[in-house]
Amino acid sequence: MNCPDCGCENPEDARYCVKCGKDLAPxxxxxxxxxxxxxxxxxxxxxxxxxxxxxxxxPVKARKQKKNREAKIGAMQRLQTKYHLPINPxxxxxxxxxxxxxxxxxxxxxxxxKVCRPLIxxxxxxxxxxxxxxxxxxxxxQDVSSISSFxxxxxxxxxxxxxADCEMDPDxxxxxxCTFPISxxxxxxxxxxxxxxxxxxxxxxxxxxxxxxxxENSQQKRDVSCAAFSKDVEGLVQQAQWSYEYxxxxxxxxxxxxxxxxxxxARYQWGDSTDGKISCIVxxxxxxxxxxxxxxxxxxxDVWLESGGCEEHLQKFGATEIDWQNFETCSPDYLEAMQPxxxxxxxxxxxxxxxxxxxxxxxxxxxxxxxxxxxxEELIYASDCEWGNSQEGVMELSCSILFDEVPxxxxxxxxxxxxxxxxxxxxxxxxETSQESFSQAE
Numbered sequence: 001m002n003c004p005d006c007g008c009e010n011p012e013d014a015r016y017c018v019k020c021g022k023d024l025a026p027x028x029x030x031x032x033x034x035x036x037x038x039x040x041x042x043x044x045x046x047x048x049x050x051x052x053x054x055x056x057x058x059p060v061k062a063r064k065q066k067k068n069r070e071a072k073i074g075a076m077q078r079l080q081t082k083y084h085l086p087i088n089p090x091x092x093x094x095x096x097x098x099x100x101x102x103x104x105x106x107x108x109x110x111x112x113x114k115v116c117r118p119l120i121x122x123x124x125x126x127x128x129x130x131x132x133x134x135x136x137x138x139x140x141x142q143d144v145s146s147i148s149s150f151x152x153x154x155x156x157x158x159x160x161x162x163x164a165d166c167e168m169d170p171d172x173x174x175x176x177x178c179t180f181p182i183s184x185x186x187x188x189x190x191x192x193x194x195x196x197x198x199x200x201x202x203x204x205x206x207x208x209x210x211x212x213x214x215x216e217n218s219q220q221k222r223d224v225s226c227a228a229f230s231k232d233v234e235g236l237v238q239q240a241q242w243s244y245e246y247x248x249x250x251x252x253x254x255x256x257x258x259x260x261x262x263x264x265x266a267r268y269q270w271g272d273s274t275d276g277k278i279s280c281i282v283x284x285x286x287x288x289x290x291x292x293x294x295x296x297x298x299x300x301x302d303v304w305l306e307s308g309g310c311e312e313h314l315q316k317f318g319a320t321e322i323d324w325q326n327f328e329t330c331s332p333d334y335l336e337a338m339q340p341x342x343x344x345x346x347x348x349x350x351x352x353x354x355x356x357x358x359x360x361x362x363x364x365x366x367x368x369x370x371x372x373x374x375x376x377e378e379l380i381y382a383s384d385c386e387w388g389n390s391q392e393g394v395m396e397l398s399c400s401i402l403f404d405e406v407p408x409x410x411x412x413x414x415x416x417x418x419x420x421x422x423x424x425x426x427x428x429x430x431x432e433t434s435q436e437s438f439s440q441a442e
Contacts, residue, residue, distance in 0.1 A: 157187030271300030
């Protein structure tokens with residue numbers, strides 16, 4: 001016999017469906033005694049029991065369903081009692097969109113950045129070092145230049161995280177040097193690293209005691225380094241391996257040495273308290289040139305040399321060394337015209353001469369080029385100076401610098417009615433390079 005509701009096959013004597021519990025008994029049969037009933041009867045004429053309507057659920061199943069409902073209601077009541085939670089459909093309406101939004105954001109990629117475990121592992125494997133002085137702390141990291149958007153952060157105790165200044169190590173292209181200022185407050189600093197794919201992750205923590213030790217070690221190294229620098233400067237002065245000259249534009253100091261130092265600067269102070277610091281330029285012939293802006297008519301000038309945080313006094317110049325009376329014939333217009341010309345000239349050299357061109361001074365028709373060879377006192381005036389148009393149509397002064405053999409160097413000047421202004425310097429290497437180019441052009 002098949003169930004009329006679900007179609008499941010049941011035994012012939014089954015009263016209820018084994019699958020869905022549907023009543024399978026005929027409508028006109030008493031379910032208590034099996035006696036045939038008269039249509040519309042409410043009680044069985046044989047056993048007197050009430051007639052049960054067809055389709056009513058299985059009483060066993062009904063009891064189970066009732067029991068389950070009672071258990072659920074009891075659980076809900078206990079939950080309300082324990083956590084004091086109002087079980088209200090409004091909560092579902094409010095929380096469901098938030099849950100769905102959170103899931104959507106995560107799968108769209110706007111999730112919390114992951115920790116930089118691979119980056120930290122790279123830093124630890126490749127190695128890093130750090131140091132501190134009175135003003136800065138620095139971290140040198142090896143082989144991190146290929147990491148995209150690498151950043152180093154520092155956070156002093158009680159402060160906010162800030163980005164360190166990072167740049168490539170000029171002595172090691174694969175290394176990165178990051179620096180940050182020393183905090184005025186006592187405490188340690190947490191150094192963290194991150195990149196484009198993950199948030200900053202701690203690398204190392206430096207406490208106050210360790211920072212103090214690094215500063216002391218740095219000072220000791222600086223003392224040793226500065227002692228060597230001071231000795232080199234003193235030796236240069238004692239052996240007279242330096243010289244100077246000046247005009248109303250610049251006080252020029254030339255140093256025949258110290259090129260073992262990659263950087264060199266000159267700090268200066270004039271007698272009127274005008275001071276400053278300029279970078280010195282190294283030439284291929286092991287010379288440093290330091291061009292200090294002149295302060296005519298001030299005659300007092302103090303000069304110090306600096307390198308790598310070390311400083312040594314060079315000399316104090318006074319009225320004996322600086323005599324501005326030699327430049328009384330210099331007109332302001334001429335000095336103003338020579339300001340951009342200083343060091344800005346063209347030259348070409350052949351076997352026994354160099355030819356120099358000076359632009360932008362055509363208003364001073366009496367101008368002439370003069371020159372002095374290294375180691376010589378004599379100032380030589382060019383005898384063949386002439387004015388002519390360059391390829392760009394600019395009027396230029398051109399003169400020859402004559403020599404029998406290639407000099408170690410030659411200083412060029414422009415003289416206008418007795419006002420001698422430094423034009424620039426050519427060393428032996430520059431002259432020989434120009435000679436080779438000239439020879440190839442022929």
